[in-house]
Amino acid sequence: MKRFWIGVFVVVIAGAAGLFAYAWKPAIDPVEPPQRSAFDQALIEKGAVLASVGNCTSCHTKPSDKSFAGGLAVPTPFGTIYSTNITPDPETGIGRWSQAAFTRAMREGVDRAGNHLYPAFPYDHFTLVSDEDNSALYAYLMTRRPVNKRPPANELPFPLNVRLVLAGWKLLFFDKGSYQTVASQSAEWNRGAYLVNGLGHCGACHTPRNMLGAEKAGSHLAGGEAEGWTAFALDASTTAPLPWTHDSLFAYLRRGWHTEHGVANGPMGEVTGNLGRLPDADISAMATYIASQMGEPSPRRVTKAQEIRKKLSTDAGAIPIPVSATAATPSGRGAVIYQAACATCHDGSRPQPFGGMDFHLSSAVNAPGPQNVINTVLFGLPAASGRQSAIMPGFAATLSDDQVTDLLAYLREAFAGQPAWPDATERLAATRNGKYQVSVRPSDGIERGPDNVGAQDR
Template identity: 80%
Template sequence: MKRFWIGVLILVVVCVAGFAAYAWKPTIDPVEPPQRTSFDQALIEKGAVLASVGNCTACHTKPGEKSFAGGLAVPTPFGTIYSTNITPDPKTGIGRWSEAAFSRAMREGVERDGDHLYPAFPFDHFTLVSDEDNKALYAYLMTRRPVENRPPANELPFPLNVRLVLAGWKLLFFHKGAYREDASQSAEWNRGAYLVEGLGHCGACHTPRNALGAEKRGAHLAGGEAEGWKAFALDASSGAPIPWTRDSLFAYLRQGWQADHGVANGPMAEVTGNLGRLPDADIHAIATYVMSRMGEPAPERAASGEEVRKKLSTDQGGTPIPASATTGSATSRGGAIYQAACATCHDGSRPQPFGGIDFHLSSTIAAPDPQNAINVVLFGLPAASGRQSPIMPGFAATLKDDQVVDLLAYLREAYAAKPAWADAAAKLADTRSGKYQVSVRPSDGIERGPENIGAKD
């Protein structure tokens, strides 16, 4: 028996030593902050585009503060993580990081000093980025204006505040390595896959997560959550009333709206705004890849889409009245609110993007979860700065909770032919309380980038 326990002890020691060896990462020596003249301007310009694709400003800029200076609170189920300063400030930023240190952070999720990064920084996607693109990103970030700003310490419970634990997370869920092309697919498909799965990290929002915060295997792009919003499915389970096509997805990503699918809102507004820097060929590639994940709609889905189109072509405007809208019912009350507050835009003759979407087309109203609908009703769509843009007023201050619930019940039954969301009242209360920390952006998505993200300061 004594030998057995000695054997167990030796096995434990060996396992602990092995994990420690796996988890330990060396410090990479600091460098003198490189001069802007050491980088080719074309490389900087390329990095500017790539930083937009990666949506770097979204997480690394606190609203109203300097770009890329960090400090943005990122809520997670485990606590709050504050984004890092990625300006070239030598004290509080990455000014003393070498290109090798930057590349390791992207490829392995490890800081210059050897600490493991939390997967709120999507290194599980960025690991796919090529050496050439990392070089361009490094050139761009190291030529931004340095900002001395030390973000707050993360607010995480023990043992999650011990970064060594992250090595265990990586052992379970992280697959390191640059993107490898699929020889059975076209060059366009591979380019789209590289952008979507790598720097674009679309799955970070559009894939559900497990109890440990990792993307669920077998549910890639099946829909997830981001910043208080539901990110719709980008696979065959997409519930868009009219199925997406390659052309409609291209138009949506290119211009931030599409007639069959409405205007981008929430975090997606920022995504489409940043994608504006990409050439058409890359947007086409993204659409090609995503549509390959969605696949051709099933016959019943295609038929349902055609029924929606028939409703649009025969609809003469006005407020639809569902069968359940008896006098004094929730749908009847909601219909009256719709007529007073919404119909002017949504039943009007002004086309999108400046007119309201016909709710027969709305993925938000057809969705199984009311969260996005609640967000839109409460917070609307703010105007972009300095140019004409779609806009919708928020009704948080003018509609009471019971009125919002009645309105949502009406919209569901009248336009999606589905019963009212059972959890709408509870989620509405949580949203008003700030529990979900909903992000609200204008249609061009620039709220978090007070400085221009361009290649020149």
């Protein structure tokens, strides 16, 4: 028996030693912050475009603060993580990081000092980025204005505040390695897959996650949650009333709106705003890849789309009234609210993006859950700064919870032909009290985009 327990002890010690050996990463020697003259201007400009694609400023800039100085609170189911300072400040930023240290962070999720990074920094996607693009990103970030600012400490419970634990997460869920071309697909498809799955990290929002915060295997782009919003499915399970096509995806990603699919709202407004620096060829490649993930619509969806188009052409401007709607039902009361607060824009003749969309076309109204409709009703769509943009007022201060619930019931029944969402009341209350920490941004999403190439940060 004694030998048995000695054997168990040896196995445990050996296992712990093996796990530590796997988890431990050496520090990379610091360097002197490189001078701007060390980088080619064309490389810096390329890096600026790539930083936009990766939405680097979105996470690493706190609103009204200096660009890339970090400190933005990123809520997760496990606690709050604060983004890091990625300016070239030598003390609090990445000024003493060599390019090798930067590439390791992108490829392996390990910082210069050898600490494992939390996957709120989406290195499970950034690992796909090529050496050439990492060099451009490094050149761009190292030529920003240094900001001496240390972000707050993360607010995570034990043992999640011990970074070695992340090695176990990586062992389970992280596949390291740059993008590998799929030989059976076209060059455009591969370029789109590289952008969508790499720097674009679209799956970080549009893929559901398991209880440990990793993207669910086999559910790529099947829909997820981000910043209090539902990120709709980009695969065959899409609930868009009219099927997406390459051309509609291209227009939506290029302009932030499409006549048949509405205006980008929430975090997606920032995404489409930041994609503005990409050339049309890259946007087309992304559309090609996403369209391939959605596949050809089923005959049933094609038939339904034809019915919707016919209804829109014959019932233009008419306010639909569900059969069950009476003054005593939620949808009946909601119809009155809709006519008073919504119909002027959403049943008017002003075209998008400045006019409201017909809700027969709304992915949000047809979605399994009400979250995006709730967010839009409460918070609206703020105007962009210094330019024309889509705009919608929020009704949080003018409509009570009961009125919003009635309005949701009407929208769901009148435009999607489905019963009211059963969890609408609870989600509405949770949104009002801040549980979901909803982000609200202008439709163009560019108010926090990277600074102009060659200019110093404001």
